[in-house]
Amino acid sequence: MCAIVGVFGNSDASRVAYYALFAMQHRGQEATGISTSDGKNITTVKKRGLVTDVFDEQALTKLKGHMAVGHNRYSTAGKASTWDAQPVYASYQLGEISVVHNGNLINKNEVRNSLIEQGAIFQSDMDTENIIHLIARSQKERLKDRIIEALDVIKGAYCLCIQSRTKMFAIRDRYGVRPFSLGRLENGGYIVSSETCAFDLVGATFVRDIKPGEMLIFEKGCDEYKSIQLFEPDPHICAFEYIYFARPDSDIEGKNVYAVRKEMGRALAREQKVDADLVIPVPDSGVSAALGYAEESGIPFEMGIVRNHYVGRTFIEPTQERRDMKVKLKLLPIRALLKGKKIVVIDDSIVRGTTAKRIIKILKEAGASEVHMRIASPTIEHPCKYGIDTPSYKELISANYSIEEIKDYVEADSLDFLSIDALKKSLGDDTKYSLVSFDGNYFIK
Ligand code: AMP
Numbered sequence: 001m002c003a004i005v006g007v008f009g010n011s012d013a014s015r016v017a018y019y020a021l022f023a024m025q026h027r028g029q030e031a032t033g034i035s036t037s038d039g040k041n042i043t044t045v046k047k048r049g050l051v052t053d054v055f056d057e058q059a060l061t062k063l064k065g066h067m068a069v070g071h072n073r074y075s076t077a078g079k080a081s082t083w084d085a086q087p088v089y090a091s092y093q094l095g096e097i098s099v100v101h102n103g104n105l106i107n108k109n110e111v112r113n114s115l116i117e118q119g120a121i122f123q124s125d126m127d128t129e130n131i132i133h134l135i136a137r138s139q140k141e142r143l144k145d146r147i148i149e150a151l152d153v154i155k156g157a158y159c160l161c162i163q164s165r166t167k168m169f170a171i172r173d174r175y176g177v178r179p180f181s182l183g184r185l186e187n188g189g190y191i192v193s194s195e196t197c198a199f200d201l202v203g204a205t206f207v208r209d210i211k212p213g214e215m216l217i218f219e220k221g222c223d224e225y226k227s228i229q230l231f232e233p234d235p236h237i238c239a240f241e242y243i244y245f246a247r248p249d250s251d252i253e254g255k256n257v258y259a260v261r262k263e264m265g266r267a268l269a270r271e272q273k274v275d276a277d278l279v280i281p282v283p284d285s286g287v288s289a290a291l292g293y294a295e296e297s298g299i300p301f302e303m304g305i306v307r308n309h310y311v312g313r314t315f316i317e318p319t320q321e322r323r324d325m326k327v328k329l330k331l332l333p334i335r336a337l338l339k340g341k342k343i344v345v346i347d348d349s350i351v352r353g354t355t356a357k358r359i360i361k362i363l364k365e366a367g368a369s370e371v372h373m374r375i376a377s378p379t380i381e382h383p384c385k386y387g388i389d390t391p392s393y394k395e396l397i398s399a400n401y402s403i404e405e406i407k408d409y410v411e412a413d414s415l416d417f418l419s420i421d422a423l424k425k426s427l428g429d430d431t432k433y434s435l436v437s438f439d440g441n442y443f444i445k
Pocket of ligand 1: 244282285286347348349350351352353354355356388389390
């Protein structure tokens with residue numbers, strides 16, 4: 001998962017990066033960091049914690065320069081330590097570089113072991129560190145060529161921002177798995193960012209998505225960026241970004257995430273209609289799809305469960321009793337609305353089945369007479385290796401049980417999912433998508 005941002009040619013680069021990371025906090029809450037360059041030196045601040053905890057006025061003032069790269073971390077590769085916070089910085093033969101990465105490299109261990117055999121010393125457990133080692137070890141004279149050489153070795157899903165003291169490179173893998181967009185800043189320069197929701201906050205105008213297989217080069221003294229098509233594009237845009245991960249106000253490949261989610265809800269209502277009194281979303285992940293479901297089915301939409309936003313993420317939950325207490329603190333059913341009603345409850349996805357079971361219990365305890373669950377994506381039967389944090393086959397409920405068995409486990413009166421075909425239709429046919437969690441097509445070999 002993770003979020004990355006790159007800012008070039010802006011006198012307030014660190015602050016722009018800060019706001020962009022704030023807008024993309026949903027993509028990772030474990031650690032955050034920014035590196036800036038003033039043309040002579042790269043400065044980095046990175047730490048575990050949220051964007052607002054890590055960066056204060058003092059940190060932002062320290063981060064001087066007209067260019068910045070930043071990162072929010074959600075660990076899909078590596079461990080939860082400060083060493084695993086990004087940007088990854090190095091001083092090497094050509095000077096200094098700082099790298100941020102969103103995605104997952106599938107040949108991480110192979111490349112890492114081979115580098116270790118050649119004498120490399122690793123500081124972190126991150127696949128991103130491979131890239132910096134490959135760049136540092138290359139014999140090419142120019143950074144651009146060193147990066148290209150490194151990209152020939154790594155395999156997987158990646159969006160990268162690589163900053164030297166005077167240049168910035170933004171690269172998207174040939175499959176375009178993770179989103180990556182380019183914007184123009186109102187008060188000068190450019191921004192590249194995992195999601196377009198960052199542009200609104202910093203006053204940037206969307207220019208275009210970075211193409212799969214493309215490298216953009218921003219250079220000091222040049223007003224315009226250069227573009228090189230490094231690899232033949234083979235688009236496999238991650239469907240899960242639309243289903244769950246991206247923020248609803250972001251546009252990916254020209255399509256608004258909220259609109260696509262709502263369309264998935266409409267498609268679900270056409271495929272899996274239920275006779276019910278109310279459509280209720282799982283807060284907050286099921287809201288957009290539930291609105292679509294209600295619109296299409298004509299069944300009234302109600303926020304039958306509201307969330308208490310003040311339940312801390314660090315709440316200790318060592319026993320089942322405490323965990324149940326946490327759910328009670330967090331999810332508040334509106335009894336007056338639910339009592340005696342036939343409910344269709346909508347969520348975007350089922351991973352382990354934990355959320356579904358809890359929500360149905362809450363609705364039944366609040367007096368609902370029937371609870372039918374509809375899921376606005378197909379059954380997740382395969383782990384994603386390209387940067388979405390889905391667990392192993394063992395933990396994925398749909399990889400091990402039939403829909404009927406899952407229905408019994410979550411104690412729903414009925415349960416159904418969106419079909420893969422309907423998902424594809426909701427996404428549109430103007431490009432290809434990665435549906436790996438649903439169809440097991442691991443297209444990066
Ligand atoms: P589970 O409770 O394990 O079945 O997970 C399903 C719930 O987690 C749904 O409410 C989703 O909105 C949410 N979800 C789906 N995918 C992910 C993910 N990769 N990371 C965290 N939460 C997720």
